[in-house]
Amino acid sequence: MKKVIVTGGAGFIGSHTVVELLAAGYEPVIVDDLRNSEEGVLKGIAAITGRSPRFHRVDCNDRMAFDRVFREEGQVHGVIHFAAYKAVGESVSEPLKYYHNNVGSLTVLLGLMAEHGVKRLVFSSSCTVYGQPEQLPVTESSPDRNANSPYGYTKVVCEQLLRDQCHADPLLQAVLLRYFNPIGAHPSGHIGELPLGVPNNLVPFVTQTAAGIRKQLIVHGADYATRDGSCVRDYIHVVDLARAHVMALDWMAGKVGSVCEVFNLGTGEGNTVLEVVHGFEEATGVKVHHSIGPRRPGDVESVYAETSKSRDVLGWTCTYGLKDALRDAWNWQQRLGA
Numbered sequence: 001m002k003k004v005i006v007t008g009g010a011g012f013i014g015s016h017t018v019v020e021l022l023a024a025g026y027e028p029v030i031v032d033d034l035r036n037s038e039e040g041v042l043k044g045i046a047a048i049t050g051r052s053p054r055f056h057r058v059d060c061n062d063r064m065a066f067d068r069v070f071r072e073e074g075q076v077h078g079v080i081h082f083a084a085y086k087a088v089g090e091s092v093s094e095p096l097k098y099y100h101n102n103v104g105s106l107t108v109l110l111g112l113m114a115e116h117g118v119k120r121l122v123f124s125s126s127c128t129v130y131g132q133p134e135q136l137p138v139t140e141s142s143p144d145r146n147a148n149s150p151y152g153y154t155k156v157v158c159e160q161l162l163r164d165q166c167h168a169d170p171l172l173q174a175v176l177l178r179y180f181n182p183i184g185a186h187p188s189g190h191i192g193e194l195p196l197g198v199p200n201n202l203v204p205f206v207t208q209t210a211a212g213i214r215k216q217l218i219v220h221g222a223d224y225a226t227r228d229g230s231c232v233r234d235y236i237h238v239v240d241l242a243r244a245h246v247m248a249l250d251w252m253a254g255k256v257g258s259v260c261e262v263f264n265l266g267t268g269e270g271n272t273v274l275e276v277v278h279g280f281e282e283a284t285g286v287k288v289h290h291s292i293g294p295r296r297p298g299d300v301e302s303v304y305a306e307t308s309k310s311r312d313v314l315g316w317t318c319t320y321g322l323k324d325a326l327r328d329a330w331n332w333q334q335r336l337g338a
Helices: 012-023 040-049 063-073 088-093 095-116 150-168 202-210 238-253 273-284 308-314 322-336
Strands: 003-007 027-031 054-056 078-081 120-126 173-179 181-183 217-220 235-237 259-265 290-293
Touching: 003 012, 003 063, 012 027, 012 040, 012 238, 027 063, 054 063, 063 095, 078 095, 078 238, 088 095, 088 150, 095 120, 095 150, 120 150, 120 238, 150 173, 150 259, 173 238, 181 202, 181 238, 181 322, 202 217, 202 273, 202 322, 217 273, 235 238, 235 322, 238 259, 238 308, 259 308, 273 322
Parallel strands: 003 027, 003 078, 027 054, 078 120, 120 173, 173 259, 181 235, 217 290
Antiparallel strands: none
16 A cells, blocks of 8 residues: 555544545555644544554654654655644744744655655645635635735745745655635544644534533624625535545646646635534534624635636545534534543
8 A cells, every 4th residue: 555644644634634545545654743632533543444554653843753754664655744733813923833833844844755755745735825815716826925824824935835845856746735614523423623722713612612611602703894794714524625635645646747736625615604603503403602702813804715626637526515514523522522
């Protein structure tokens, strides 16, 4: 089987991608220091797949330790790089932390890939590179230099670094996947989003509020120029997102020479924060106590994807809807509390 190193593979999107890699016949190798995840996720992966992938507890900024992973694993088909900090609000208050970790880890990884002759990389990027777009939906050719937060700018810098490295290395192939808003959990309930401490993302806060862990959800701003005044995002089921990484690897395997391609990953539709709250209530029958608070620094008003390139080039489309994702997220939350 083709061996694929998955940095951040014990995280939310990473763990679901490991499941899809195993289903597709790849051999994933998880590299994760567990700063934003827990080792119990590995048991969830095993429960779904019947297999326990190799795991290295390593910080991707630790070059010596990361180098040992490459040496121990031998021939590697490719790398999927998830490892990064991802909280928009936190990045505004702690930009140094974000630049050091997000840009630094990719720099280390690209150096090690060059040394060990690994030529395929799928990079976890974000729709935050678009900032507040002038036109919706956003395409891959929309301007990508107007990020509204340090987190978004780390993705802009990482994307440019990848373009530069692909130009310098005529054999390097990179696919940059710009995620919109991943939500949900594996339908089995064995893995899902596992925020440590207070959640930064909407849906875990919704599910924790519904479960009584949080007193109420604060909707950050209801005075935007949207249908109901709350921000609009493109919410995509994490399993659909995970499948796209496998398809990106498959697509690169058929290419010769340097490749650096960008793909949007979203549903192509936008939903407001309040629509997500009400959709959760409709999907589960559980009320979510919420109130309106001030806008949050770094947030954009509206963003959702144009996804025809992903469909036409990768052959990827979404199979799950918003309520599917909300039901799966609630199922996961209930299992956590069991």
